[in-house]
Amino acid sequence: MTLFAGSALLLWAGLVVWSVSLAQSEAEAVELVRNTTPDGAEFWVMPRKSELTYYPCAQCHKLIPPNPEVRKLFSPHPSELDHGDERIWCLTCHDIEDRNTLTNLLGESVDFDRAAEVCASCHMQRHQDWMFGGHGKRRGDWQGERVIYSCPQCHDPHTPTIKPRAPKPPPPVRKGLARPLHPEAEEYLSVWERLESDDHD
Amino acid sequence: MTNARSKRAASPASGMTRRKFIKRAGAAGSLAAAAASVPAVSAGAWGGETMQDAFGTFFQDQYKKMSPEEIEEALARIERRALRETGVRIKCENTPPIPGVVFGYAINISKCKGYRDCVYACVKENNLGRDSQMQYIRVLEMDRGTRNLEKADHYYDSEIVPQEGKYYLPVQCMQCDNPPCVKACPVEATWKEPDGIVVIDYNWCIGCRMCMSACPYWARHFNWTEPEVPAEEINPLTHYLGNRPRMRGVTEKCHFCVQRTRKGLLPACAEACPNGARIFGNLLDPDSEIRYVLENKDVFRLKEDLATEPKFWYFSD
Structure with a gap:
């Protein structure tokens, strides 16, 4: 009973925090996060904190004692963790001491807006590509200030694989023409392939 | 120079526009044919265009040979035509x-x-x-x-x-x-x-x-x-x-x-x-x-x- 009441309270608190953060994000302009490549070239990253529903996490966690035991968490936390083949869990990336930040493998505290630095602890090569433009997505302009999306804006860190989805419709076929056969259809085979596939010998 | 340019424009190379032009001129000539084939929107002597626009498009030179003023006129003609045909005020540019x-x-x-x-x-x-x-x-x-x-x-x-x-x-x-x-x-x-x-x-x-x-x-x-x-x-x-x-x-x-x-x-x-x-x-x-x-x-x-x-x-x- 207390458990139920507790979770209801948490949910309510979460809702309040969410609505407050929504109102804030509408009022404020997006403040980009400055970054530099190892060569010193400047680039800007889309901020992440304004997108987080329950941020600041300490709002609830200041009332809950930290529990470092590896376990499955429930709402409002993501219930699924399909990342790193069970070698990692929440506190590998989330800081147990300062709930409002992340942590990398060196144990350093990392701001949510700089989440890419956490990903870089394992995915160094991808991170380098991302910094220089070989991975990830740029926003708006091809010239001028380089603004790119941060890792968690495309990959949910808890289930980072991009999920398959339906494609947009195929190109139309001109009126009066039949849609071409599938390229592996009998008619597209070469003579010898057709002869091989026949059973006439 | 301008004369040479307009002579070139009238050469058969501008076939597409000329074809349209002749079609429109023909439509204007025979009213019965026009009523049968030309949609109501583009009805009129010059296919709904002014005579100046119709001639301007017909004698328009290749883009690289047009002077800046001629390009400006061509862009304005395109905008006018789009407005007349679709009702949308488009902006046609030639950003270099x-x-x-x-x-x-x-x-x-x-x-x-x-x-x-x-x-x-x-x-x-x-x-x-x-x-x-x-x-x-x-x-x-x-x-x-x-x-x-x-x-x-x-x-x-x-x-x-x-x-x-x-x-x-x-x-x-x-x-x-x-x-x-x-x-x-x-x-x-x-x-x-x-x-x-x-x-x-x-x-x-x-x-x-x-x-x-x-x-x-x-x-x-x-x-x-x-x-x-x-x-x-x-x-x-x-x-x-x-x-x-x-x-x-x-x-x-x-x-x-x-x-x-x-x-x-x-x-x-x-x-x-x-x-x-x-x-x-x-x-x-x-x-x-x-x-x-x-x-x-x-x-x-x-x-x-x-x-x-x-x-x-x-x-x-």
């Missing part, structure tokens, strides 16, 4: 190439999942005819481990993509540095701009489709019918060499969204790709993203043996 910029494109085929979001973003941005079924981008589905373009599936329509054992390769105009389409054009209606984009002067095109047969990448498309775009879907920001309203009987193709990229924006397809598979930038800027890709990834181009030198690379990682 940016000095020191040559555009290049790279696609990460391990990130392309075949969603075709780019195809439809392109249709929207470039005012491609909806009923004429024009699409600049084709996404090819092929078996992993093969690259047989002849056996690629253009019409894949599975429930979800990517399918197991398949990969996806988008094909569009490669903006070749040695473009065979330009060599094939008998009237020089298509040419390579200083920023590397191969463009078409739709008014100068005679619709012979030689460029289409010269292109090894299926990049050029022909307007068999008048391209029609619903008025509320028209993109009003247009470029003379890019997405301005086209007419029936001319060829068109991808132009790296010239109306966007010459103002510093990314092409619509690059902006639409949800996977960040499309990388666009200035090949002459050593710090650009495209240069990083070309220098650090194993890139390839399609049909490289034809020496067309496409400025369009593919890579996987």
